[in-house]
Amino acid sequence: MSGKRIYLIDGHSQLFKAFFAVRRLTSPQGLPVNAVFGFAQIVNKLIDEFHPEYLCVCFDLPGRTFRNSIYPDYKAHRPPTPEDLDIQTPHAKRFVQVRGIRIGEMANYESDDLLTTLARRATEQGMNACIVSSDKDLLQTIRPGISVIRYSKGQFETVDRYKVIREYGVAPEMFPDFQGLVGDSTDNIPGVRGIGEKTAPKLLEGFASLEELLDHIDKVPNEKTREKLRQYREAALLSKQLATLRSDVPLDFDIEDCRFDPAPTRELVAFYAEMGFTRLRDAAAHALGEAPHDSIESTASALDSQTPSRTPPGPQTAARPTDTHIVRTRAELSDLAERLRHARCFAFDTETTSEDPLRAALVGLSVAWAEGQAAYVPFGHSGDLIGRQSQADIADAREILGPVFADAGKPKAAQNAPDTRSTTVRPGKSRTATPFIRRLARTRRKARNTPRSALAARTSPILHTRVSRQSLLRTHDPPS
Template sequence: MDKLILIDGNSIIYRAFFAMPPLNNSGGLHTNAVYGFTNMLLRLLQEEKPTHVMVAFDAGKVTFRHEGYEDYKGGREKTPPELSEQFPLTRELLESFGICWFELPGFEADDIIGTISRQAEEAGKEVLVVTGDKDMLQVVSDKVKVALTRKGISEVEPYGPQEIKEKYGLAPEQIIDLKGLMGDPSDNIPGVPGIGEKTALKLLHQFGSVEEVLARTDELKGKMKENLVNHAEDARLSKQLATIHREVPIDRSFEDMIFQGLKEETAAPMLRKLEFKSLIERLSFGDGPGRTEAGEGTSQEQAEIDVTMVDEAALDELVQQIPRIEVMYVESHGDNPHQAEGMGLILSTTERHYFVSFPFLLSEAAKPIKDWLSDWKIPKCGYDLHRADLVLHWLGIPFAGAEHDIQLAAYLLDPTDSNLTISGLAAKYGLPYLSSDDEVYGKGAKFKVPEPEILSRHLARKAEAMLRIIPHQKEELESNEMNQLFYELEMPLSRILADMEKQGIAVNREALADLGKEFEAQIQKLESRIYELAGVEFNLNSPKQLGEVLFDKLELPVVKKTKTGYSTDAEVLDKLAPYHEIVQFILEYRQLAKLQSTYVEGLLKEIRPDTGKVHTFYRQTVAATGRLSSQYPNLQNIPIRLEEGRKIRKVFVPSEAGWSIFAADYSQIELRVLAHISEDKGLQEAFLHDMDIHTKTAMDVFGVSHEQVDADMRRSAKAVNFGIVYGISDYGLSQNLHITRKEAAQFIEQYFQAFQGVRRYMDDIVKEAKQNGYVTTLLERRRYLPEINASNFNLRSFAERTAMNTPIQGTAADIIKLAMVLMDEALRERGLKSRMLLQVHDELVFEVPPEELETMGKLVPETMEKALALSVPLKAEVSSGANWYEAK
């Protein structure tokens, strides 16, 4: 699971400044706050091992809170200039570390963190917030923990819901009530005179909230009652000021927050500028480019690199050396390989590198090079050969013969490694320092293709690293028993995916436009109905205006509030649905608006003008379970649970007249894998007798006959079946079924009583993971779990859940990949015209001519069902139609 660390930059730097003794570099820069901040940051990165990091800053002194209370933070002294000058230094340091930072005028760092932590929680990520501000405890949940700094910033004290309960006797959301009553002098929040923390806690334990305390002052006595009555508005205002706004308009994505580890080439120069020598030593950074990870030899930056610039004069030399080529690499610019700009090709022997520019490669003279690239009998080794295949294809250059892809091998050897770049792999294997692409080309708007001499040397250094990485990988693949997985499954699949992507899937642009009009008409109809029920027209996309309509005008019960008013997120609306029919219309409006923007307008932009198709890009090296991910566009996320979402599939059509779209879907593949791996007799019996697995589960869990299983029982059984596969907790199940955690825990226990083989498997796989440090799929796909023996309960629990579900999900991913390889062979052997177009989760999509429909109707399920022999049968259901919608 992704782990996101969010740091309150202002809070930590401020505390570091006053906790650390004065410190300057030789240029006179004050650096004590940056030093303290960096020390703490490095410790966090080492101990927490986050996948994502972001630091939030206050953008200025005036925020939206000043609009309602001009004296907010009015008592604070002016920031010392010795501290002020360290904020830009800290931002510069973060950029050198490859860490995202963000600020937004009108909002505080608290609000940014509150918003991102909410979004991350909704996306299923674990979040750790690091701050010195107790206010932040209000965002704590099962997925969001807050670490409060102590002793300046040298220690942190972690808080989850349980820790808040133990220390304060409160739920996280009551922290704002605590501030409402006692105030906060540091922010000039008034609170109620005479009420400190002890009294405020006593009141909250008795009444629960500021509003309830104020409503029941007649149960109180003396001066405290008098102060509460006289300062009721101060209490309400104080609570409002202390409430973190969790719907800030943030233009950062989680992708921006990805942390791929410190890169010496950028971090070391900044640390040297700050003269943090102890930190440079602690990180084992040397004196910059020239040092090797293993302390050996000289760097590639300094070593002489032999590169021949291939033109007509030098072509004969390359042609003579072509049989000795060991690695090849295509450099291109642009995220989407279907639109990438080719920059250059490097072909390398062990002694020499040959740089081929794309203008020369496209010329008639370069025919020998193109013949070599397209010869499937000549094995090629390189980095990201899948992308190379696509880039060359769109330039009209065929490519074949991929044998060893360094990126793909690195992913198999450690699917949780977030830095699979060539420079990252070079560092991993202790090779000489290799400049990153950003360092050579520049980043973002500063990107520039360098002169051929510089470009060729950079590519040659990459090739030099590849030549040295490949032997290490081959040795590891052999020792990890992954040769078959790599050479017989993943490498052939890479070529199959490229073929599917080049083929693309046709889109009926008119049908898509018509669907857009249909959605637009429905959206307008919904808008009218909502305005009619509300009795007023308002901006439906404004949470503030919607909140005023729902809670002030219609007086619906307030579920939760934000700093700027009422929350109207999906969770709130779901809870409000029983109270007023307007809510269901609002939910439908939001769903349709998203379909319109993401899938109608989004797909229209993705249709390639020269083909009339969309050409997705499948990434093999992203998901730790082995699943494929899809981009440009993502065709795996079309929301088919909604009828309107399913309609999106109508626009995907065959590319040839009279042909059909043919779809084949594995039935409950993960549960079948679980039945095989766990050897549970009850699960196996259900699949061997072709029973409905959810009905069978309901029978065994509830102890009833087949006839007694009702729709609710089956729905609950289905939730727990799939929940078990994905390592669901009692909390997760309680949310899915809208029952209490106690009831969910009891349900899970009943499941394990009924299916004891599953419980035994869960226990055994965790023990195995603790012993080996990893788990494997049936095809030896490996996932390392470094936190499986961690002392930290949360880290260990996550690793244990991952150990349980990875062999199931990973084996299911392996099976559909095997089916794709077998189907590709079958289509070729039989000389069929049918084409495999898409893989979406457990589904394969083809386009098929009419004369082959009967053949494919037998061949596809037969091939998919024999992909891997299990103790229970695999089952594939097939259908066809004039479009993808009809095929389902």
């Protein structure tokens, strides 16, 4: 192998996963974009982690395929694609195009066949191929030079030959034989009635293929199983044929057409803006050397212009580069939650309407999880410093960030923990935050290296300037 590697993404598999992983997200025009956002996150994470030189995303086209000619009922019982997902597919393809990634799709074939063909061609040219998919059908492609990567819980996991054997009891090259016996209810592949995933590997053991097993049925010890194999012999062979992926699709492009340039484009920035993906838009604009729209820097400048500097006189050190964001939308809350889940630890603080914890209402939440990595979530600011019309919904924040803060296994550090406890307990008069604060005391020792200094050092232009509460906060009635 040359050391070159192509990454082949199963577009519909990842889009479907994203659709159910990200909820209630709409564009500024009111169209659902949750699947597009999650899909873009997966693709961008793959680009950031693996730095692919060659990249292709394959999609299914609507309509029948050659498998329907073999078996008209193939996928006949599959429920229709959810409407909110169906209308997002063209936008997902637009994202792939403006990201500079080659799209693969062909009538009469499924995307799995295209992925298998591209992987075979890559190995024939001395390259390695990585197929990114959660579809078990693609496990049959695993062999020297070809691997399958699953994306789950924010991480990429490589599936090798031995993992397939552990999970299914058969080697990857025997997977179509396995499916010939077991079938696949999702695709309406019949298999052999009465033979399941536990029995099939035992039957195939000692045989080179399903055909060899069916030619030696007399060697099967169980009489009822022998009868099933005789009765459903043709169904088993048909099922294997349907489950076998094609590696000879007559593609109208080749591996070299999949060469990938990771640099973002203005078209990508415009697409993110259209979808309402603010953080992705600003990151792409920054990579282009352009000032992000509505960026954290502009807000920081507005605050700095009204606030005397607290920096003591004397020699100054150069400011370190920071990646600091104001989090306003559900998409940005989801992104923040993902960052905190994968951080070793994090620090947080609350901004409130009063220094008296019994009278305080929550106005904002600041979080830092690494040197130069911080975010601020505004809930109740007034005036134009943060933007009255563009603040996070506190119910969304509880839903999305709550599980991360409640995770007892995640080290955390809080400024003024008793005040923070009172503030987080008061809304809705729920005391679900109290156990978390108690756990916080126990985990502080574990969080000795938590980047608490980053909270002050990196967010000071926004979080620690001396602005009067009357000019910053909405008016809140004192609690009764």
